[in-house]
Amino acid sequence: MQDFLNLTxxxxxxxxVWSVLDILVVAFIFYKGYMLIKETRAEQLLKGIILxxxxxxxxxxxxLNxxxxxxxxxxxxxxxxxxxxFQPEIRRALEHLGRTAFDDIHPIQDKEELGKVINEIVNAVESLSKSKTGALIAIEQSTGLGEVIQTGTKxxxxxxxxxxxxxxxxxxxxHDGATIIRENRITASGCVLPLTGNGEINKKLGTRHRAGIGISEVSDxxxxxxSEETGTISLAINGRLTRNYxxxxxxxxLTKVIESKQNRRVKTAGERVKTWIKKLAKGNK
Incomplete structure:
Protein backbone atom coordinates (compact mmCIF):
# COMPACT_ATOMS: atom_id res chain seq x y z
CA MET A 1 0.00 0.00 0.00
CA GLN A 2 2.86 2.35 0.86
CA ASP A 3 4.48 1.74 -2.52
CA PHE A 4 1.19 2.51 -4.25
CA LEU A 5 0.81 5.77 -2.30
CA ASN A 6 4.39 6.78 -3.10
CA LEU A 7 3.82 6.05 -6.79
CA THR A 8 0.62 8.12 -6.75
CA VAL A 17 0.33 22.18 -16.92
CA TRP A 18 0.76 20.74 -20.42
CA SER A 19 -0.15 17.27 -19.19
CA VAL A 20 -3.36 18.60 -17.68
CA LEU A 21 -4.11 20.49 -20.88
CA ASP A 22 -3.43 17.32 -22.90
CA ILE A 23 -5.88 15.34 -20.76
CA LEU A 24 -8.56 18.02 -21.03
CA VAL A 25 -8.23 18.23 -24.82
CA VAL A 26 -8.49 14.44 -25.20
CA ALA A 27 -11.49 14.35 -22.82
CA PHE A 28 -13.19 17.12 -24.80
CA ILE A 29 -12.61 15.27 -28.09
CA PHE A 30 -14.08 12.06 -26.67
CA TYR A 31 -17.05 14.00 -25.26
CA LYS A 32 -17.80 15.75 -28.57
CA GLY A 33 -17.38 12.45 -30.39
CA TYR A 34 -19.90 10.78 -28.12
CA MET A 35 -22.38 13.65 -28.51
CA LEU A 36 -22.14 13.29 -32.31
CA ILE A 37 -23.06 9.59 -32.22
CA LYS A 38 -25.54 9.81 -29.34
CA GLU A 39 -28.92 8.26 -30.20
CA THR A 40 -27.62 6.93 -33.53
CA ARG A 41 -26.75 3.44 -34.76
CA ALA A 42 -23.10 4.19 -34.00
CA GLU A 43 -23.88 4.43 -30.26
CA GLN A 44 -24.86 0.76 -30.12
CA LEU A 45 -21.76 -0.14 -32.12
CA LEU A 46 -19.57 1.74 -29.63
CA LYS A 47 -21.05 -0.28 -26.76
CA GLY A 48 -20.23 -3.49 -28.61
CA ILE A 49 -16.64 -2.36 -29.25
CA ILE A 50 -16.16 -1.48 -25.56
CA LEU A 51 -17.45 -4.94 -24.61
CA LEU A 64 -9.30 -18.80 -23.26
CA ASN A 65 -7.03 -18.98 -26.29
CA PHE A 86 -20.88 3.99 -40.81
CA GLN A 87 -19.69 6.21 -43.66
CA PRO A 88 -22.82 8.46 -43.38
CA GLU A 89 -22.25 9.06 -39.65
CA ILE A 90 -18.53 9.76 -40.19
CA ARG A 91 -19.34 12.18 -43.01
CA ARG A 92 -21.93 13.95 -40.84
CA ALA A 93 -19.42 14.27 -37.99
CA LEU A 94 -16.77 15.78 -40.29
CA GLU A 95 -19.31 18.18 -41.80
CA HIS A 96 -20.33 19.22 -38.30
CA LEU A 97 -16.71 19.96 -37.42
CA GLY A 98 -16.33 21.92 -40.65
CA ARG A 99 -19.38 24.04 -39.86
CA THR A 100 -18.09 24.73 -36.37
CA ALA A 101 -14.65 25.80 -37.56
CA PHE A 102 -15.63 27.83 -40.63
CA ASP A 103 -19.16 29.09 -39.96
CA ASP A 104 -18.25 32.72 -40.64
CA ILE A 105 -17.33 32.44 -44.33
CA HIS A 106 -20.74 33.58 -45.59
CA PRO A 107 -21.68 37.27 -45.70
CA ILE A 108 -23.76 38.78 -42.93
CA GLN A 109 -27.27 39.92 -43.83
CA ASP A 110 -28.70 43.27 -42.81
CA LYS A 111 -31.28 42.82 -40.02
CA GLU A 112 -33.93 44.86 -41.80
CA GLU A 113 -33.45 42.88 -45.01
CA LEU A 114 -33.45 39.62 -43.05
CA GLY A 115 -36.74 40.62 -41.42
CA LYS A 116 -38.33 41.20 -44.83
CA VAL A 117 -37.17 37.80 -46.11
CA ILE A 118 -38.51 36.02 -43.03
CA ASN A 119 -41.81 37.90 -43.31
CA GLU A 120 -42.25 36.81 -46.94
CA ILE A 121 -41.49 33.19 -46.05
CA VAL A 122 -43.90 33.21 -43.10
CA ASN A 123 -46.73 34.77 -45.14
CA ALA A 124 -46.27 32.18 -47.90
CA VAL A 125 -46.15 29.28 -45.45
CA GLU A 126 -49.29 30.48 -43.67
CA SER A 127 -51.18 30.66 -46.97
CA LEU A 128 -49.93 27.23 -48.06
CA SER A 129 -50.91 25.79 -44.69
CA LYS A 130 -54.47 27.13 -44.94
CA SER A 131 -54.92 25.62 -48.41
CA LYS A 132 -53.19 22.37 -47.34
CA THR A 133 -50.61 22.71 -50.10
CA GLY A 134 -47.46 20.70 -49.41
CA ALA A 135 -44.23 22.70 -49.29
CA LEU A 136 -40.55 22.14 -48.51
CA ILE A 137 -38.31 25.19 -48.07
CA ALA A 138 -34.61 24.99 -47.12
CA ILE A 139 -33.02 28.19 -45.80
CA GLU A 140 -29.25 27.90 -46.32
CA GLN A 141 -26.97 28.90 -43.45
CA SER A 142 -23.23 28.28 -43.15
CA THR A 143 -23.15 24.93 -44.94
CA GLY A 144 -23.36 25.45 -48.70
CA LEU A 145 -26.16 23.58 -50.48
CA GLY A 146 -24.57 23.80 -53.92
CA GLU A 147 -24.88 20.05 -54.58
CA VAL A 148 -28.57 20.16 -53.74
CA ILE A 149 -29.16 23.24 -55.90
CA GLN A 150 -27.67 21.40 -58.89
CA THR A 151 -30.47 18.81 -58.69
CA GLY A 152 -33.21 21.40 -59.25
CA THR A 153 -34.13 24.29 -61.53
CA LYS A 154 -32.24 27.53 -60.89
CA HIS A 175 -43.92 21.86 -56.77
CA ASP A 176 -42.56 18.35 -56.14
CA GLY A 177 -39.22 19.08 -54.50
CA ALA A 178 -37.47 21.56 -52.24
CA THR A 179 -37.00 25.27 -52.75
CA ILE A 180 -33.61 26.60 -51.62
CA ILE A 181 -33.28 30.12 -50.21
CA ARG A 182 -29.78 31.58 -50.07
CA GLU A 183 -29.52 34.94 -48.29
CA ASN A 184 -32.32 37.06 -49.83
CA ARG A 185 -32.76 35.05 -53.04
CA ILE A 186 -34.77 32.01 -54.11
CA THR A 187 -31.87 30.13 -55.66
CA ALA A 188 -33.56 26.99 -57.01
CA SER A 189 -36.74 24.89 -56.83
CA GLY A 190 -37.64 21.28 -57.48
CA CYS A 191 -34.47 20.18 -55.69
CA VAL A 192 -33.92 16.62 -54.45
CA LEU A 193 -32.97 16.27 -50.79
CA PRO A 194 -31.42 13.21 -49.10
CA LEU A 195 -33.85 11.18 -47.00
CA THR A 196 -33.10 10.58 -43.35
CA GLY A 197 -31.84 7.16 -42.36
CA ASN A 198 -33.23 7.51 -38.83
CA GLY A 199 -35.52 4.54 -38.27
CA GLU A 200 -36.94 5.98 -35.05
CA ILE A 201 -38.94 8.85 -36.53
CA ASN A 202 -42.74 8.67 -36.71
CA LYS A 203 -43.80 6.20 -39.38
CA LYS A 204 -46.71 8.46 -40.29
CA LEU A 205 -44.35 11.12 -41.64
CA GLY A 206 -44.11 11.11 -45.42
CA THR A 207 -41.26 11.64 -47.87
CA ARG A 208 -41.43 15.44 -47.60
CA HIS A 209 -40.76 15.37 -43.85
CA ARG A 210 -38.09 12.66 -44.18
CA ALA A 211 -36.30 14.73 -46.81
CA GLY A 212 -36.45 17.81 -44.57
CA ILE A 213 -34.96 15.91 -41.64
CA GLY A 214 -32.37 14.31 -43.94
CA ILE A 215 -30.88 17.58 -45.23
CA SER A 216 -30.91 19.06 -41.71
CA GLU A 217 -28.81 16.10 -40.53
CA VAL A 218 -25.99 16.85 -42.98
CA SER A 219 -26.14 20.67 -42.91
CA ASP A 220 -27.14 23.54 -40.65
CA SER A 227 -47.95 18.95 -44.67
CA GLU A 228 -50.12 18.26 -47.70
CA GLU A 229 -52.53 16.11 -45.67
CA THR A 230 -53.08 18.31 -42.60
CA GLY A 231 -51.54 21.70 -43.42
CA THR A 232 -49.36 21.37 -40.30
CA ILE A 233 -46.25 23.58 -40.30
CA SER A 234 -43.03 21.93 -39.13
CA LEU A 235 -39.37 22.89 -38.72
CA ALA A 236 -36.36 20.58 -39.12
CA ILE A 237 -33.11 21.82 -37.54
CA ASN A 238 -30.00 19.71 -36.84
CA GLY A 239 -31.86 16.47 -37.50
CA ARG A 240 -34.74 17.25 -35.16
CA LEU A 241 -38.32 17.89 -36.26
CA THR A 242 -40.70 20.14 -34.33
CA ARG A 243 -44.32 20.57 -35.41
CA ASN A 244 -47.51 22.61 -35.02
CA TYR A 245 -46.20 26.12 -35.71
CA LEU A 254 -36.83 31.70 -37.60
CA THR A 255 -35.72 35.17 -36.49
CA LYS A 256 -34.15 33.86 -33.30
CA VAL A 257 -32.29 30.96 -34.93
CA ILE A 258 -30.99 32.90 -37.95
CA GLU A 259 -29.98 35.98 -35.95
CA SER A 260 -28.16 33.84 -33.38
CA LYS A 261 -26.10 32.29 -36.20
CA GLN A 262 -25.47 35.74 -37.69
CA ASN A 263 -24.36 37.13 -34.31
CA ARG A 264 -22.01 34.20 -33.75
CA ARG A 265 -20.43 34.77 -37.16
CA VAL A 266 -20.04 38.49 -36.44
CA LYS A 267 -18.37 37.70 -33.10
CA THR A 268 -16.04 35.12 -34.65
CA ALA A 269 -15.12 37.42 -37.52
CA GLY A 270 -14.49 40.27 -35.06
CA GLU A 271 -12.19 38.14 -32.96
CA ARG A 272 -10.19 37.15 -36.05
CA VAL A 273 -9.85 40.78 -37.12
CA LYS A 274 -8.51 41.68 -33.66
CA THR A 275 -6.00 38.83 -33.90
CA TRP A 276 -4.84 40.01 -37.33
CA ILE A 277 -4.46 43.60 -36.05
CA LYS A 278 -2.36 42.42 -33.11
CA LYS A 279 -0.11 40.38 -35.43
CA LEU A 280 0.32 43.37 -37.76
CA ALA A 281 1.13 45.60 -34.80
CA LYS A 282 3.79 43.19 -33.57
CA GLY A 283 5.25 42.92 -37.07
CA ASN A 284 5.60 46.69 -37.36
CA LYS A 285 7.52 47.04 -34.11
Missing part, protein backbone atom coordinates in the same frame (compact mmCIF):
# COMPACT_ATOMS: atom_id res chain seq x y z
CA UNK A 9 2.32 11.07 -5.03
CA UNK A 10 5.28 11.00 -7.44
CA UNK A 11 2.93 10.85 -10.43
CA UNK A 12 0.98 13.88 -9.17
CA UNK A 13 4.22 15.79 -8.58
CA UNK A 14 5.39 15.12 -12.14
CA UNK A 15 2.16 16.34 -13.73
CA UNK A 16 2.76 19.58 -15.63
CA UNK A 52 -15.03 -6.67 -27.03
CA UNK A 53 -12.06 -4.57 -25.83
CA UNK A 54 -12.91 -5.46 -22.22
CA UNK A 55 -13.16 -9.17 -23.03
CA UNK A 56 -9.76 -9.37 -24.77
CA UNK A 57 -7.57 -9.03 -21.61
CA UNK A 58 -10.03 -11.16 -19.62
CA UNK A 59 -9.82 -13.99 -22.14
CA UNK A 60 -6.00 -13.69 -22.14
CA UNK A 61 -5.75 -13.88 -18.34
CA UNK A 62 -8.16 -16.84 -18.17
CA UNK A 63 -6.25 -18.52 -21.03
CA UNK A 66 -9.65 -19.49 -29.00
CA UNK A 67 -11.82 -16.64 -27.69
CA UNK A 68 -8.74 -14.41 -27.40
CA UNK A 69 -7.72 -15.04 -31.03
CA UNK A 70 -11.25 -14.47 -32.35
CA UNK A 71 -11.67 -11.20 -30.45
CA UNK A 72 -8.21 -9.95 -31.47
CA UNK A 73 -8.91 -10.63 -35.15
CA UNK A 74 -12.34 -9.03 -34.83
CA UNK A 75 -10.79 -5.76 -33.63
CA UNK A 76 -8.21 -5.82 -36.47
CA UNK A 77 -10.81 -6.31 -39.21
CA UNK A 78 -13.44 -4.22 -37.42
CA UNK A 79 -11.78 -0.86 -38.06
CA UNK A 80 -12.24 -1.14 -41.83
CA UNK A 81 -15.75 -2.52 -41.39
CA UNK A 82 -16.73 0.43 -39.20
CA UNK A 83 -15.53 2.95 -41.80
CA UNK A 84 -17.55 1.21 -44.55
CA UNK A 85 -20.78 0.65 -42.59
CA UNK A 155 -34.43 30.59 -60.34
CA UNK A 156 -32.34 33.34 -58.70
CA UNK A 157 -35.31 35.52 -57.81
CA UNK A 158 -36.16 37.70 -54.84
CA UNK A 159 -37.89 36.03 -51.91
CA UNK A 160 -41.57 36.84 -52.21
CA UNK A 161 -44.63 35.13 -50.75
CA UNK A 162 -46.37 35.24 -54.16
CA UNK A 163 -43.51 33.40 -55.90
CA UNK A 164 -43.22 30.81 -53.13
CA UNK A 165 -46.96 30.11 -53.21
CA UNK A 166 -46.91 29.70 -57.00
CA UNK A 167 -43.93 27.33 -56.88
CA UNK A 168 -45.82 24.84 -54.70
CA UNK A 169 -49.13 24.86 -56.57
CA UNK A 170 -50.04 21.21 -57.18
CA UNK A 171 -49.21 19.75 -60.61
CA UNK A 172 -46.86 22.60 -61.56
CA UNK A 173 -43.34 21.59 -62.73
CA UNK A 174 -41.50 22.72 -59.57
CA UNK A 221 -29.93 24.62 -43.02
CA UNK A 222 -33.33 25.50 -41.53
CA UNK A 223 -36.08 23.48 -43.18
CA UNK A 224 -39.70 24.66 -43.25
CA UNK A 225 -42.24 21.93 -44.09
CA UNK A 226 -45.97 22.18 -44.77
CA UNK A 246 -48.49 29.07 -36.30
CA UNK A 247 -47.54 32.27 -38.13
CA UNK A 248 -46.19 34.21 -35.17
CA UNK A 249 -44.37 31.27 -33.59
CA UNK A 250 -42.72 30.45 -36.93
CA UNK A 251 -41.59 34.06 -37.40
CA UNK A 252 -40.18 34.21 -33.86
CA UNK A 253 -38.24 30.95 -34.13
Missing amino acids: VNTIKNIS IVALIPISYVLR MLYVILSKTITIGVLTIVII IDGIVSSAILENIFVVNTPL AIIVIV DKEKLRTV
Whole structure:
Protein backbone atom coordinates (compact mmCIF):
# COMPACT_ATOMS: atom_id res chain seq x y z
CA MET A 1 0.00 0.00 0.00
CA GLN A 2 2.86 2.35 0.86
CA ASP A 3 4.48 1.74 -2.52
CA PHE A 4 1.19 2.51 -4.25
CA LEU A 5 0.81 5.77 -2.30
CA ASN A 6 4.39 6.78 -3.10
CA LEU A 7 3.82 6.05 -6.79
CA THR A 8 0.62 8.12 -6.75
CA VAL A 9 2.32 11.07 -5.03
CA ASN A 10 5.28 11.00 -7.44
CA THR A 11 2.93 10.85 -10.43
CA ILE A 12 0.98 13.88 -9.17
CA LYS A 13 4.22 15.79 -8.58
CA ASN A 14 5.39 15.12 -12.14
CA ILE A 15 2.16 16.34 -13.73
CA SER A 16 2.76 19.58 -15.63
CA VAL A 17 0.33 22.18 -16.92
CA TRP A 18 0.76 20.74 -20.42
CA SER A 19 -0.15 17.27 -19.19
CA VAL A 20 -3.36 18.60 -17.68
CA LEU A 21 -4.11 20.49 -20.88
CA ASP A 22 -3.43 17.32 -22.90
CA ILE A 23 -5.88 15.34 -20.76
CA LEU A 24 -8.56 18.02 -21.03
CA VAL A 25 -8.23 18.23 -24.82
CA VAL A 26 -8.49 14.44 -25.20
CA ALA A 27 -11.49 14.35 -22.82
CA PHE A 28 -13.19 17.12 -24.80
CA ILE A 29 -12.61 15.27 -28.09
CA PHE A 30 -14.08 12.06 -26.67
CA TYR A 31 -17.05 14.00 -25.26
CA LYS A 32 -17.80 15.75 -28.57
CA GLY A 33 -17.38 12.45 -30.39
CA TYR A 34 -19.90 10.78 -28.12
CA MET A 35 -22.38 13.65 -28.51
CA LEU A 36 -22.14 13.29 -32.31
CA ILE A 37 -23.06 9.59 -32.22
CA LYS A 38 -25.54 9.81 -29.34
CA GLU A 39 -28.92 8.26 -30.20
CA THR A 40 -27.62 6.93 -33.53
CA ARG A 41 -26.75 3.44 -34.76
CA ALA A 42 -23.10 4.19 -34.00
CA GLU A 43 -23.88 4.43 -30.26
CA GLN A 44 -24.86 0.76 -30.12
CA LEU A 45 -21.76 -0.14 -32.12
CA LEU A 46 -19.57 1.74 -29.63
CA LYS A 47 -21.05 -0.28 -26.76
CA GLY A 48 -20.23 -3.49 -28.61
CA ILE A 49 -16.64 -2.36 -29.25
CA ILE A 50 -16.16 -1.48 -25.56
CA LEU A 51 -17.45 -4.94 -24.61
CA ILE A 52 -15.03 -6.67 -27.03
CA VAL A 53 -12.06 -4.57 -25.83
CA ALA A 54 -12.91 -5.46 -22.22
CA LEU A 55 -13.16 -9.17 -23.03
CA ILE A 56 -9.76 -9.37 -24.77
CA PRO A 57 -7.57 -9.03 -21.61
CA ILE A 58 -10.03 -11.16 -19.62
CA SER A 59 -9.82 -13.99 -22.14
CA TYR A 60 -6.00 -13.69 -22.14
CA VAL A 61 -5.75 -13.88 -18.34
CA LEU A 62 -8.16 -16.84 -18.17
CA ARG A 63 -6.25 -18.52 -21.03
CA LEU A 64 -9.30 -18.80 -23.26
CA ASN A 65 -7.03 -18.98 -26.29
CA MET A 66 -9.65 -19.49 -29.00
CA LEU A 67 -11.82 -16.64 -27.69
CA TYR A 68 -8.74 -14.41 -27.40
CA VAL A 69 -7.72 -15.04 -31.03
CA ILE A 70 -11.25 -14.47 -32.35
CA LEU A 71 -11.67 -11.20 -30.45
CA SER A 72 -8.21 -9.95 -31.47
CA LYS A 73 -8.91 -10.63 -35.15
CA THR A 74 -12.34 -9.03 -34.83
CA ILE A 75 -10.79 -5.76 -33.63
CA THR A 76 -8.21 -5.82 -36.47
CA ILE A 77 -10.81 -6.31 -39.21
CA GLY A 78 -13.44 -4.22 -37.42
CA VAL A 79 -11.78 -0.86 -38.06
CA LEU A 80 -12.24 -1.14 -41.83
CA THR A 81 -15.75 -2.52 -41.39
CA ILE A 82 -16.73 0.43 -39.20
CA VAL A 83 -15.53 2.95 -41.80
CA ILE A 84 -17.55 1.21 -44.55
CA ILE A 85 -20.78 0.65 -42.59
CA PHE A 86 -20.88 3.99 -40.81
CA GLN A 87 -19.69 6.21 -43.66
CA PRO A 88 -22.82 8.46 -43.38
CA GLU A 89 -22.25 9.06 -39.65
CA ILE A 90 -18.53 9.76 -40.19
CA ARG A 91 -19.34 12.18 -43.01
CA ARG A 92 -21.93 13.95 -40.84
CA ALA A 93 -19.42 14.27 -37.99
CA LEU A 94 -16.77 15.78 -40.29
CA GLU A 95 -19.31 18.18 -41.80
CA HIS A 96 -20.33 19.22 -38.30
CA LEU A 97 -16.71 19.96 -37.42
CA GLY A 98 -16.33 21.92 -40.65
CA ARG A 99 -19.38 24.04 -39.86
CA THR A 100 -18.09 24.73 -36.37
CA ALA A 101 -14.65 25.80 -37.56
CA PHE A 102 -15.63 27.83 -40.63
CA ASP A 103 -19.16 29.09 -39.96
CA ASP A 104 -18.25 32.72 -40.64
CA ILE A 105 -17.33 32.44 -44.33
CA HIS A 106 -20.74 33.58 -45.59
CA PRO A 107 -21.68 37.27 -45.70
CA ILE A 108 -23.76 38.78 -42.93
CA GLN A 109 -27.27 39.92 -43.83
CA ASP A 110 -28.70 43.27 -42.81
CA LYS A 111 -31.28 42.82 -40.02
CA GLU A 112 -33.93 44.86 -41.80
CA GLU A 113 -33.45 42.88 -45.01
CA LEU A 114 -33.45 39.62 -43.05
CA GLY A 115 -36.74 40.62 -41.42
CA LYS A 116 -38.33 41.20 -44.83
CA VAL A 117 -37.17 37.80 -46.11
CA ILE A 118 -38.51 36.02 -43.03
CA ASN A 119 -41.81 37.90 -43.31
CA GLU A 120 -42.25 36.81 -46.94
CA ILE A 121 -41.49 33.19 -46.05
CA VAL A 122 -43.90 33.21 -43.10
CA ASN A 123 -46.73 34.77 -45.14
CA ALA A 124 -46.27 32.18 -47.90
CA VAL A 125 -46.15 29.28 -45.45
CA GLU A 126 -49.29 30.48 -43.67
CA SER A 127 -51.18 30.66 -46.97
CA LEU A 128 -49.93 27.23 -48.06
CA SER A 129 -50.91 25.79 -44.69
CA LYS A 130 -54.47 27.13 -44.94
CA SER A 131 -54.92 25.62 -48.41
CA LYS A 132 -53.19 22.37 -47.34
CA THR A 133 -50.61 22.71 -50.10
CA GLY A 134 -47.46 20.70 -49.41
CA ALA A 135 -44.23 22.70 -49.29
CA LEU A 136 -40.55 22.14 -48.51
CA ILE A 137 -38.31 25.19 -48.07
CA ALA A 138 -34.61 24.99 -47.12
CA ILE A 139 -33.02 28.19 -45.80
CA GLU A 140 -29.25 27.90 -46.32
CA GLN A 141 -26.97 28.90 -43.45
CA SER A 142 -23.23 28.28 -43.15
CA THR A 143 -23.15 24.93 -44.94
CA GLY A 144 -23.36 25.45 -48.70
CA LEU A 145 -26.16 23.58 -50.48
CA GLY A 146 -24.57 23.80 -53.92
CA GLU A 147 -24.88 20.05 -54.58
CA VAL A 148 -28.57 20.16 -53.74
CA ILE A 149 -29.16 23.24 -55.90
CA GLN A 150 -27.67 21.40 -58.89
CA THR A 151 -30.47 18.81 -58.69
CA GLY A 152 -33.21 21.40 -59.25
CA THR A 153 -34.13 24.29 -61.53
CA LYS A 154 -32.24 27.53 -60.89
CA ILE A 155 -34.43 30.59 -60.34
CA ASP A 156 -32.34 33.34 -58.70
CA GLY A 157 -35.31 35.52 -57.81
CA ILE A 158 -36.16 37.70 -54.84
CA VAL A 159 -37.89 36.03 -51.91
CA SER A 160 -41.57 36.84 -52.21
CA SER A 161 -44.63 35.13 -50.75
CA ALA A 162 -46.37 35.24 -54.16
CA ILE A 163 -43.51 33.40 -55.90
CA LEU A 164 -43.22 30.81 -53.13
CA GLU A 165 -46.96 30.11 -53.21
CA ASN A 166 -46.91 29.70 -57.00
CA ILE A 167 -43.93 27.33 -56.88
CA PHE A 168 -45.82 24.84 -54.70
CA VAL A 169 -49.13 24.86 -56.57
CA VAL A 170 -50.04 21.21 -57.18
CA ASN A 171 -49.21 19.75 -60.61
CA THR A 172 -46.86 22.60 -61.56
CA PRO A 173 -43.34 21.59 -62.73
CA LEU A 174 -41.50 22.72 -59.57
CA HIS A 175 -43.92 21.86 -56.77
CA ASP A 176 -42.56 18.35 -56.14
CA GLY A 177 -39.22 19.08 -54.50
CA ALA A 178 -37.47 21.56 -52.24
CA THR A 179 -37.00 25.27 -52.75
CA ILE A 180 -33.61 26.60 -51.62
CA ILE A 181 -33.28 30.12 -50.21
CA ARG A 182 -29.78 31.58 -50.07
CA GLU A 183 -29.52 34.94 -48.29
CA ASN A 184 -32.32 37.06 -49.83
CA ARG A 185 -32.76 35.05 -53.04
CA ILE A 186 -34.77 32.01 -54.11
CA THR A 187 -31.87 30.13 -55.66
CA ALA A 188 -33.56 26.99 -57.01
CA SER A 189 -36.74 24.89 -56.83
CA GLY A 190 -37.64 21.28 -57.48
CA CYS A 191 -34.47 20.18 -55.69
CA VAL A 192 -33.92 16.62 -54.45
CA LEU A 193 -32.97 16.27 -50.79
CA PRO A 194 -31.42 13.21 -49.10
CA LEU A 195 -33.85 11.18 -47.00
CA THR A 196 -33.10 10.58 -43.35
CA GLY A 197 -31.84 7.16 -42.36
CA ASN A 198 -33.23 7.51 -38.83
CA GLY A 199 -35.52 4.54 -38.27
CA GLU A 200 -36.94 5.98 -35.05
CA ILE A 201 -38.94 8.85 -36.53
CA ASN A 202 -42.74 8.67 -36.71
CA LYS A 203 -43.80 6.20 -39.38
CA LYS A 204 -46.71 8.46 -40.29
CA LEU A 205 -44.35 11.12 -41.64
CA GLY A 206 -44.11 11.11 -45.42
CA THR A 207 -41.26 11.64 -47.87
CA ARG A 208 -41.43 15.44 -47.60
CA HIS A 209 -40.76 15.37 -43.85
CA ARG A 210 -38.09 12.66 -44.18
CA ALA A 211 -36.30 14.73 -46.81
CA GLY A 212 -36.45 17.81 -44.57
CA ILE A 213 -34.96 15.91 -41.64
CA GLY A 214 -32.37 14.31 -43.94
CA ILE A 215 -30.88 17.58 -45.23
CA SER A 216 -30.91 19.06 -41.71
CA GLU A 217 -28.81 16.10 -40.53
CA VAL A 218 -25.99 16.85 -42.98
CA SER A 219 -26.14 20.67 -42.91
CA ASP A 220 -27.14 23.54 -40.65
CA ALA A 221 -29.93 24.62 -43.02
CA ILE A 222 -33.33 25.50 -41.53
CA ILE A 223 -36.08 23.48 -43.18
CA VAL A 224 -39.70 24.66 -43.25
CA ILE A 225 -42.24 21.93 -44.09
CA VAL A 226 -45.97 22.18 -44.77
CA SER A 227 -47.95 18.95 -44.67
CA GLU A 228 -50.12 18.26 -47.70
CA GLU A 229 -52.53 16.11 -45.67
CA THR A 230 -53.08 18.31 -42.60
CA GLY A 231 -51.54 21.70 -43.42
CA THR A 232 -49.36 21.37 -40.30
CA ILE A 233 -46.25 23.58 -40.30
CA SER A 234 -43.03 21.93 -39.13
CA LEU A 235 -39.37 22.89 -38.72
CA ALA A 236 -36.36 20.58 -39.12
CA ILE A 237 -33.11 21.82 -37.54
CA ASN A 238 -30.00 19.71 -36.84
CA GLY A 239 -31.86 16.47 -37.50
CA ARG A 240 -34.74 17.25 -35.16
CA LEU A 241 -38.32 17.89 -36.26
CA THR A 242 -40.70 20.14 -34.33
CA ARG A 243 -44.32 20.57 -35.41
CA ASN A 244 -47.51 22.61 -35.02
CA TYR A 245 -46.20 26.12 -35.71
CA ASP A 246 -48.49 29.07 -36.30
CA LYS A 247 -47.54 32.27 -38.13
CA GLU A 248 -46.19 34.21 -35.17
CA LYS A 249 -44.37 31.27 -33.59
CA LEU A 250 -42.72 30.45 -36.93
CA ARG A 251 -41.59 34.06 -37.40
CA THR A 252 -40.18 34.21 -33.86
CA VAL A 253 -38.24 30.95 -34.13
CA LEU A 254 -36.83 31.70 -37.60
CA THR A 255 -35.72 35.17 -36.49
CA LYS A 256 -34.15 33.86 -33.30
CA VAL A 257 -32.29 30.96 -34.93
CA ILE A 258 -30.99 32.90 -37.95
CA GLU A 259 -29.98 35.98 -35.95
CA SER A 260 -28.16 33.84 -33.38
CA LYS A 261 -26.10 32.29 -36.20
CA GLN A 262 -25.47 35.74 -37.69
CA ASN A 263 -24.36 37.13 -34.31
CA ARG A 264 -22.01 34.20 -33.75
CA ARG A 265 -20.43 34.77 -37.16
CA VAL A 266 -20.04 38.49 -36.44
CA LYS A 267 -18.37 37.70 -33.10
CA THR A 268 -16.04 35.12 -34.65
CA ALA A 269 -15.12 37.42 -37.52
CA GLY A 270 -14.49 40.27 -35.06
CA GLU A 271 -12.19 38.14 -32.96
CA ARG A 272 -10.19 37.15 -36.05
CA VAL A 273 -9.85 40.78 -37.12
CA LYS A 274 -8.51 41.68 -33.66
CA THR A 275 -6.00 38.83 -33.90
CA TRP A 276 -4.84 40.01 -37.33
CA ILE A 277 -4.46 43.60 -36.05
CA LYS A 278 -2.36 42.42 -33.11
CA LYS A 279 -0.11 40.38 -35.43
CA LEU A 280 0.32 43.37 -37.76
CA ALA A 281 1.13 45.60 -34.80
CA LYS A 282 3.79 43.19 -33.57
CA GLY A 283 5.25 42.92 -37.07
CA ASN A 284 5.60 46.69 -37.36
CA LYS A 285 7.52 47.04 -34.11
